[in-house]
Amino acid sequence: MTSLLATTLPSRFRWTDTLAWLPWIISAGIVGYAFLSGGYVVTLVVFALIYAVFVIGLNIFMGFTNQVSFGQNAFAAISGYTSAVLTTAYEWTTLPAIAVGVALAVLCAFLIGYPTLRLKGHYLAMGTLAIGLITYEISVEWSSVTQGYMGISGIPPLGIGAYEVTSDRGQLALLVVIVLILTFMSARIRTSRLGRAFFAVAGSEDAARALGVDVARYKLASFILSAACAALAGSLFVHVVGFVSPEVFGLHMVILSFTMLYVGGIGTVAGPLLGALIVSLLPDTFRAFKDYQDLAYGAVLILLLIYAPRGLAALFDRYVPAKKVGGAP
Amino acid sequence: MTTLSLKNVTRRFGGLVAVDSVSFDIGSTGVTAVIGPNGAGKTTLFSLISGALAPSDGQIFLDGRDITGIRPEDVAARGLIRTFQLVQLFQNMSVLDNVKAGQHLHTRGGIFAALARPGWARREETQIEARAWELLEFVGLSDHAHAFATALPYGQQRLLEVARALAAKPKLLLLDEPAAGLNADETKRLSGIIRRIAETGTAVLLIEHDMTLVMNTADEVVVLDFGKKIAQGLPEEVQKNPDVLAAYLGGVEIGHG
Numbered sequence: 001m002t003s004l005l006a007t008t009l010p011s012r013f014r015w016t017d018t019l020a021w022l023p024w025i026i027s028a029g030i031v032g033y034a035f036l037s038g039g040y041v042v043t044l045v046v047f048a049l050i051y052a053v054f055v056i057g058l059n060i061f062m063g064f065t066n067q068v069s070f071g072q073n074a075f076a077a078i079s080g081y082t083s084a085v086l087t088t089a090y091e092w093t094t095l096p097a098i099a100v101g102v103a104l105a106v107l108c109a110f111l112i113g114y115p116t117l118r119l120k121g122h123y124l125a126m127g128t129l130a131i132g133l134i135t136y137e138i139s140v141e142w143s144s145v146t147q148g149y150m151g152i153s154g155i156p157p158l159g160i161g162a163y164e165v166t167s168d169r170g171q172l173a174l175l176v177v178i179v180l181i182l183t184f185m186s187a188r189i190r191t192s193r194l195g196r197a198f199f200a201v202a203g204s205e206d207a208a209r210a211l212g213v214d215v216a217r218y219k220l221a222s223f224i225l226s227a228a229c230a231a232l233a234g235s236l237f238v239h240v241v242g243f244v245s246p247e248v249f250g251l252h253m254v255i256l257s258f259t260m261l262y263v264g265g266i267g268t269v270a271g272p273l274l275g276a277l278i279v280s281l282l283p284d285t286f287r288a289f290k291d292y293q294d295l296a297y298g299a300v301l302i303l304l305l306i307y308a309p310r311g312l313a314a315l316f317d318r319y320v321p322a323k324k325v326g327g328a329p
Numbered sequence: 330m331t332t333l334s335l336k337n338v339t340r341r342f343g344g345l346v347a348v349d350s351v352s353f354d355i356g357s358t359g360v361t362a363v364i365g366p367n368g369a370g371k372t373t374l375f376s377l378i379s380g381a382l383a384p385s386d387g388q389i390f391l392d393g394r395d396i397t398g399i400r401p402e403d404v405a406a407r408g409l410i411r412t413f414q415l416v417q418l419f420q421n422m423s424v425l426d427n428v429k430a431g432q433h434l435h436t437r438g439g440i441f442a443a444l445a446r447p448g449w450a451r452r453e454e455t456q457i458e459a460r461a462w463e464l465l466e467f468v469g470l471s472d473h474a475h476a477f478a479t480a481l482p483y484g485q486q487r488l489l490e491v492a493r494a495l496a497a498k499p500k501l502l503l504l505d506e507p508a509a510g511l512n513a514d515e516t517k518r519l520s521g522i523i524r525r526i527a528e529t530g531t532a533v534l535l536i537e538h539d540m541t542l543v544m545n546t547a548d549e550v551v552v553l554d555f556g557k558k559i560a561q562g563l564p565e566e567v568q569k570n571p572d573v574l575a576a577y578l579g580g581v582e583i584g585h586g
């Protein structure tokens with residue numbers, strides 16, 4: 001039984017507990033640096049934080065509940081375009097436009113999730129991929145509303161009523177607050193009955209059902225929460241950039257968000273933020289490598305996945321299982 | 330008082346009749362064991378009772394209500410909880426959280442409770458935590474409460490699965506080969522645990538290969554062979570039943586499996 005000690009979670013204080021703060025300290029360091037230095041780094045970090053909103057949601061569905069969706073960009077697009085159209089063509093103010101955008105995306109998530117979440121494994125993944133592609137096609141083809149490839153410009157910045165946040169640092173501060181609130185929410189979900197139901201679905205659907213967990217229902221709940229975050233990210237994006245086109249929410253958004261989730265730490269609380277910041281800043285860090293920039297970036301990603309397969313934050317997370325030790329056949 | 334009642338329950342897989350018109354009743358107390366050679370249809374029978382599989386024919390009643398073909402989560406909500414032949418723990422959670430998750434049916438609260446944490450939700454959380462510790466104490470796992478479920482040796486994983494099932498407050502508990510992979514000591518302890526579960530008023534239906542365990546724990550035994558019920562009765566009777574002896578001698582195994 002002594003071998004168990006190594007994998008027993010600390011019930012008393014241990015120095016490793018302080019390590020749990022490391023992902024936060026690194027993230028705070030990056031954001032703080034951007035805030036102080038200003039300029040280009042601020043823009044990078046602002047985009048990273050918008051992505052963090054997206055990835056926090058993806059993590060609830062993929063990390064907590066262990067499902068796969070390649071189509072969360074659809075909800076970003078639905079909300080982003082709703083925001084864009086309502087604030088430009090209909091001259092709404094930002095906040096109600098975002099609210100309607102997110103609500104519409106959540107409604108779509110419900111309508112799409114209800115039938116597709118009954119599919120298993122590959123079918124679900126294929127289904128979600130289709131959702132993303134269909135949304136993309138609609139944003140291209142429905143040009144009377146979306147302006148097709150041209151996109152919609154002149155979207156007003158974030159703000160409440162007449163007060164608009166236009167400065168880079170103002171946007172950065174606002175996004176930090178939003179990301180902190182969402183991170184706090186995801187931490188609370190994780191340690192609640194709802195979160196345990198998500199983790200139960202992730203661990204064993206059969207066992208979850210045998211204990212009375214309505215698996216279909218919790219998958220749908222997780223999908224909707226995830227879609228709501230994606231939607232919010234989509235709207236934040238269009239208001240920060242002031243412009244939207246179909247490419248903004250294309251397949252690269254899916255690839256980037258997956259990379260962030262896996263690098264940061266899938267299933268952890270700090271992972272999405274850390275992953276979003278690091279993946280956004282890495283390519284730039286390697287600018288000195290000139291032509292080999294992409295190569296260096298790829299190499300670092302591969303090294304990360306080899307040495308931290310559950311992501312960076314998982315290295316410091318008390319709630320992520322260590323390697324399997326003995327016992328089971 | 331009858332808790333579970335099977336009437337001609339049948340399940341076919343293509344041409345194979347895995348469970349063939351099985352009928353029996355079990356009472357609201359005591360331990361009933363289902364035994365039979367490998368492939369006799371025991372696990373399939375459990376899956377039919379717990380709603381994981383739908384019967385091809387026949388009916389299943391729990392406390393007089395027809396539960397044939399309803400979803401497993403609805404069967405669970407009516408107080409019938411099963412464990413699995415191959416342990417199905419929530420590997421991504423601690424031992425303690427596994428048992429907390431087992432109390433899902435007896436707690437409430439969704440996204441609002443998770444985020445706003447009103448007083449009732451906090452009290453509920455305290456209660457289920459206390460209950461989880463009790464159950465871990467009961468099966469002897471409280472020292473490992475904070476370990477990950479997968480870090481436990483196999484025998485203890487089985488005990489954890491039992492504790493998690495008990496957390497759901499079953500009226501009827503179905504255990505599928507709980508002693509598989511346990512050593513003699515652990516099996517003896519398990520036998521004691523099963524007896525104590527039965528004493529607290531939970532009916533237990535048990536699939537078991539280990540004859541010593543069956544003889545020491547079961548009040549009644551049902552024997553399956555090739556999907557058919559070939560005997561039912563007290564352990565001592567069944568042990569001497571010629572059909573049963575033939576089934577076991579004719580099969581690959583004798584006694585232990």
Ligand SMILES: Nc1ncnc2c1ncn2[C@@H]1O[C@H](COP(=O)(O)OP(=O)(O)O)[C@@H](O)[C@H]1O
Pocket residue numbers: 342345347365366367368369370371372373374
């Ligand atoms: N899902 C399935 N599909 C096809 N055949 C199955 C399935 N599940 C079980 N069987 C078959 O049904 C028979 C009974 O299996 P099972 O219930 O697991 O037996 P036991 O638990 O008594 O060892 C076996 O012949 C097995 O191969």
Ligand SMILES: [Mg+2]
Pocket residue numbers: 371372373414
């Ligand atoms: Mg079996």
